[in-house]
Amino acid sequence: MDLHAFLGGTLTAITLKxxxxxxxxxxxxxxxEEARGLADLARDARAEVRAADDGVPVTGEITSGTGLRSIAERCARLGGQMRVEADQGGRFTLTCRVPE
Incomplete structure (x- = not known):
């Protein structure tokens, strides 16, 4: 799921709630109960945001560049962890999880 689809759907749900x-x-x-559900939805959205790049497939090892390093540092400052992966098709996925 790309970032736009994830955030768009989640923000729509938050707005409707x-x-x-x-x-x-x-x-x-x-x-x-409805207010708790809204807070849970917002917290879950903040806790994990995934971005996937549909561009040129990644080949070989993923190395940390300025952009990735900056994202990892920001995630760490929030007490979270960042993970970068490429699937068999070369689709690049970045996941940053931060605690509540």
């Missing part, structure tokens, strides 16, 4: 919560009103019995 927010609208539902707004319409429920402060005294609705399901308000707390």
């Amino acid at each position: 927010g609208k539902v919560i707004r319409r429920m009103g402060p005294d609705h019995p399901d308000l707390a």
